[in-house]
Amino acid sequence: MSLQGLTITLARDALRKREFTATELTKTYIDAVDKADALGAFVHKTPEIALEQSAAADLRLAAGDAPDLCGIPLGIKDLFCTKAVPSQAASRILSGFLPQYESTVTTKLFGAGAVMLGKLNMDEFAMGSSNETSCYGNAVNPWSLAGEKRTPGGSSGGSASAVAADLCLGATGTDTGGSIRQPAAFTGIVGIKPTYGRVSRFGVVAFASSLDQAGPMTKTVRDAAIFLRAMAGHDAQDSTSAPLSVPDFEAALTGDIRGKKIGIPREYRMDGMSDEIEALWQSGIAMMADAGAEIVDISLPHTKYALPAYYVIAPAEASSNLARYDGVRYGHRAKLAAGDGITEMYEKTRAEGFGAEVQRRIMIGTYVLSAGFYDAYYNRARRVRALIKRDFDLAFEAGIDAILTPATPSSAFELGSMASADPVEMYLNDVFTVTVNLAGLPGISVPVGLDAQGLPLGLQLIGRPWAEADLLNHAYVLEQAAGFVAKPTKWW
Amino acid sequence: MAIDVEIARRVAKLARIRVEEADLPNLAQELSGILTFMEQLNEVDISGVEPMTSVTPMVLPRRADRVTAGGIQDLILKNAPDAREGFFAVPKVVE
Numbered sequence: 001m002s003l004q005g006l007t008i009t010l011a012r013d014a015l016r017k018r019e020f021t022a023t024e025l026t027k028t029y030i031d032a033v034d035k036a037d038a039l040g041a042f043v044h045k046t047p048e049i050a051l052e053q054s055a056a057a058d059l060r061l062a063a064g065d066a067p068d069l070c071g072i073p074l075g076i077k078d079l080f081c082t083k084a085v086p087s088q089a090a091s092r093i094l095s096g097f098l099p100q101y102e103s104t105v106t107t108k109l110f111g112a113g114a115v116m117l118g119k120l121n122m123d124e125f126a127m128g129s130s131n132e133t134s135c136y137g138n139a140v141n142p143w144s145l146a147g148e149k150r151t152p153g154g155s156s157g158g159s160a161s162a163v164a165a166d167l168c169l170g171a172t173g174t175d176t177g178g179s180i181r182q183p184a185a186f187t188g189i190v191g192i193k194p195t196y197g198r199v200s201r202f203g204v205v206a207f208a209s210s211l212d213q214a215g216p217m218t219k220t221v222r223d224a225a226i227f228l229r230a231m232a233g234h235d236a237q238d239s240t241s242a243p244l245s246v247p248d249f250e251a252a253l254t255g256d257i258r259g260k261k262i263g264i265p266r267e268y269r270m271d272g273m274s275d276e277i278e279a280l281w282q283s284g285i286a287m288m289a290d291a292g293a294e295i296v297d298i299s300l301p302h303t304k305y306a307l308p309a310y311y312v313i314a315p316a317e318a319s320s321n322l323a324r325y326d327g328v329r330y331g332h333r334a335k336l337a338a339g340d341g342i343t344e345m346y347e348k349t350r351a352e353g354f355g356a357e358v359q360r361r362i363m364i365g366t367y368v369l370s371a372g373f374y375d376a377y378y379n380r381a382r383r384v385r386a387l388i389k390r391d392f393d394l395a396f397e398a399g400i401d402a403i404l405t406p407a408t409p410s411s412a413f414e415l416g417s418m419a420s421a422d423p424v425e426m427y428l429n430d431v432f433t434v435t436v437n438l439a440g441l442p443g444i445s446v447p448v449g450l451d452a453q454g455l456p457l458g459l460q461l462i463g464r465p466w467a468e469a470d471l472l473n474h475a476y477v478l479e480q481a482a483g484f485v486a487k488p489t490k491w492w
Numbered sequence: 493m494a495i496d497v498e499i500a501r502r503v504a505k506l507a508r509i510r511v512e513e514a515d516l517p518n519l520a521q522e523l524s525g526i527l528t529f530m531e532q533l534n535e536v537d538i539s540g541v542e543p544m545t546s547v548t549p550m551v552l553p554r555r556a557d558r559v560t561a562g563g564i565q566d567l568i569l570k571n572a573p574d575a576r577e578g579f580f581a582v583p584k585v586v587e
Binding site: 101239332377387 | 495499500503504506507508509510511519522523525526527529530531532533534535536538541542543544545546547548550552553555564567568570571572573574580582583584585
């Protein structure tokens, strides 16, 4: 059996049958990671930790005490604090930072026997849609056409690139406005953002606390179900973590959605949407109908205001969260000139440590929270957010089980092609995903096809709050019907 | 509302980010562009709608007022750019 190209599901079953060892599996992936520097996906490699963890996993497997992720090699987004391992959120301001504690998500994963191959590239502080704001340089999409390089999307670009290129069996991502789902769609993989509060945020570097949620990025829906179960659950260290039990998501994958109502929101048919995206959406609708679901036209009238509301709320929260990077307690401190006081230290440290996009968002956030503008921008955006959530509430109250939309307005674009664009143009990448964060709902991106250039395209399913099990089952049906099996041609 | 150089300078100051004088016009223009995009929110009728504070209705959980993770001064200081005698050290604050 080839150890390359495995899914979490296949590897789990084979490890339990002792067809190969966790150490053999881990060595295969350490090697794959080492040969893939051209992708820029792994930014801190941890082979020693991986080998220790895989040896421990082999003991558990031999003893017959093996949770689903025991011995499974994973990549961890740089946003997660991992004890004594660099955790920089792809920012210069956290250079040299070695967390003295472990995030709840990685604690759970390691407790289940998972193996960490290293830390993954991302946009700085998860602010970006192309992985180009990273202090490490950008990650590259394995789906790049000859003679050019495409973005893997962002912010979880390294996670998406690593999973799509088969450098690991799965990766953690985080999603504040689409940062799991957009890169998953750009790289032909599955990514789920759970309901807000399903996964603990403890030890995840904060961007916008009311929107941030971590989730898995995997090759299949079944893998996502297995991985999410291992990450999720109540955590007293995150006051927004929900005190709910975690269902067996994998057991929910029955493939039966007969009689379920799938909502198709008319406001997601945007002006200027490409024919390809429209055709992809129509084919997804047909797949759900063929599976016995009832297709229902619905209206989510405040959709168009989601992006502007998001770009008030997220920077406002970010400006507050990122105030902690002051050169005092951890990370970078600027070299000071004679006579410089503490204010100069703050200002120089933050100017040197934060990249352009992060600075821009901190300043926008500072502005909308400042005296005189708080009501006009911040409170207004929070009111609009309430209306966006109400749109979804009404749809679900009317009996809708899941909502089907495109995941992204296009396939992966070329790295550098947005360099001279207005910041707002880059923000438009989140147009289909951002509503889900504002409403706190679960959303999943499933690869459905290739565009005319041969690049992957995905569709998004949105579920009811806490109904990830049902959502994953809908995604499973879409995945089976779409039969997406294409792989990128290896060039790295 | 358009952001001029003066407002850009004030925002940078409030955000504690040093911006060179020569970069202020460009910053002002970028911030103005983003704020113009946000002006769309003025089209929405928000009368009678409360600002959302929490996406899921939940009561803030309480716990006993006890130290849960104390006695780790060395760990807290481990990443400090400058730590002395058990404290974070910073440039002179008071003249």
